[in-house]
Amino acid sequence: MAAPEAQGSAVTDESLNVVITGGAGFIGTRLAAEILSRGSVGPAGTASRPVARLTLVDQAAPAGRLSQDPRVAVCQGDLVAALEAGAGPLADADVVFHLAAAVSAECERDFDLGMRANVTGTQAVLAACRRAGRTPVVVFASSLAVFGGTDSHPLPAVVTDSTLPVPQSSYGTQKLIGEQFVADYTRKGFIQGRSVRLMTVAVRPGRPNGAASGFLSGVIREPLAGLRANAPVPADTAVALSSPARAVEGLLCAAEAAPRRWGDPTAVNLPSVTVTVGEMVRTLERVAGPAVSSLVGWEPDEAIAAIVRSWPARFATTRAATLGLGPDDGFEAIVRAYLRDTAG
Numbered sequence: 001m002a003a004p005e006a007q008g009s010a011v012t013d014e015s016l017n018v019v020i021t022g023g024a025g026f027i028g029t030r031l032a033a034e035i036l037s038r039g040s041v042g043p044a045g046t047a048s049r050p051v052a053r054l055t056l057v058d059q060a061a062p063a064g065r066l067s068q069d070p071r072v073a074v075c076q077g078d079l080v081a082a083l084e085a086g087a088g089p090l091a092d093a094d095v096v097f098h099l100a101a102a103v104s105a106e107c108e109r110d111f112d113l114g115m116r117a118n119v120t121g122t123q124a125v126l127a128a129c130r131r132a133g134r135t136p137v138v139v140f141a142s143s144l145a146v147f148g149g150t151d152s153h154p155l156p157a158v159v160t161d162s163t164l165p166v167p168q169s170s171y172g173t174q175k176l177i178g179e180q181f182v183a184d185y186t187r188k189g190f191i192q193g194r195s196v197r198l199m200t201v202a203v204r205p206g207r208p209n210g211a212a213s214g215f216l217s218g219v220i221r222e223p224l225a226g227l228r229a230n231a232p233v234p235a236d237t238a239v240a241l242s243s244p245a246r247a248v249e250g251l252l253c254a255a256e257a258a259p260r261r262w263g264d265p266t267a268v269n270l271p272s273v274t275v276t277v278g279e280m281v282r283t284l285e286r287v288a289g290p291a292v293s294s295l296v297g298w299e300p301d302e303a304i305a306a307i308v309r310s311w312p313a314r315f316a317t318t319r320a321a322t323l324g325l326g327p328d329d330g331f332e333a334i335v336r337a338y339l340r341d342t343a344g
């Protein structure tokens with residue numbers, strides 16, 4: 001990993017140094033844009049301070065429009081390797097959003113990749129924050145994949161804030177381990193940690209990724225681009241979705257909420273809209289017409305279906321509501337937001 005190429009202003013006592021790991025990814029890019037547009041962050045209930053430096057750490061290059069901002073520094077390379085050599089970009093961080101991760105289907109296919117990116121990587125981030133000794137606010141992007149059901153611990157019809165996480169995938173297990181690390185580092189006073197469980201975020205633009213949930217974006221994105229897409233699960237499969245904007249709002253709320261308001265360091269389930277895959281395709285038809293929705297095929301893929309079936313689809317997100325976080329206004333609003341974001 002190259003040394004950060006800070007292009008801009010020095011960090012003063014009054015200003016903040018914010019780091020986003022996974023800052024070139026889908027959500028990291030949007031989070032970075034939102035932070036730059038707001039211009040300031042009030043960590044853990046303290047007064048809002050201007051962001052002097054926003055460091056994007058990722059093995060991929062960040063979006064060009066972000067790296068042109070003078071407040072942005074880029075650290076491109078493998079996070080684990082960089083942090084093994086020292087605290088690097090985390091040495092003077094006030095707020096860290098830890099989003100870098102290998103995604104669900106990748107982790108199922110390649111156990112070692114998932115362990116390295118999601119367990120060793122999270123451990124390395126937390127250890128670097130501890131070594132730096134600044135007790136930064138660390139927001140960890142966990143996932144609804146921490147939930148699942150077994151014969152002796154079946155998934156309840158509605159997941160609440162106190163539902164026991166029983167992950168049924170390597171990815172879900174790695175995310176739950178990350179949450180526990182964040183909670184323990186917080187209890188020890190090394191960081192001010194907050195974990196949020198993101199729902200499946202749609203509609204993801206660009207190319208399909210390695211997530212088992214990837215088709216939930218694909219069945220909207222590809223037909224809107226005139227391409228065929230496949231729904232590998234039965235039409236009555238229910239899923240919990242949120243827009244990228246709601247995910248970013250949840251991450252920023254986690255960074256800014258005062259400690260008493262945030263509550264204990266267990267993870268917060270972010271709000272979601274529940275929809276079946278059949279309803280998603282019918283919504284596409286309402287928004288874009290039958291010629292577009294007919295581009296969705298229904299070829300089953302049992303490997304994907306098994307992962308998606310193991311995830312909950314209905315949540316009662318009381319704790320998020322007390323933090324002022326609510327769901328999108330239905331799936332159609334999510335599709336229309338995607339169309340607005342990608343227009344022009």
Ligand SMILES: NC(=O)c1ccc[n+]([C@@H]2O[C@H](COP(=O)([O-])OP(=O)(O)OC[C@H]3O[C@@H](n4cnc5c(N)ncnc54)[C@H](O)[C@@H]3O)[C@@H](O)[C@H]2O)c1
Nearest residue numbers: 022025026027058059078079099100101141143198200201
């Ligand atoms: N998108 C979703 O639906 C969703 C749902 C639940 C949780 N999450 C979590 O939210 C976070 C962001 O998700 P996303 O959709 O933006 O994912 P993404 O795949 O678009 O972005 C993740 C980024 O992390 C980077 N990365 C992975 N391993 C790395 C390493 N070892 N070193 C440096 N960079 C590395 C990747 O290059 C990528 O740019 C992830 O932690 C993900 O697990 C996402």
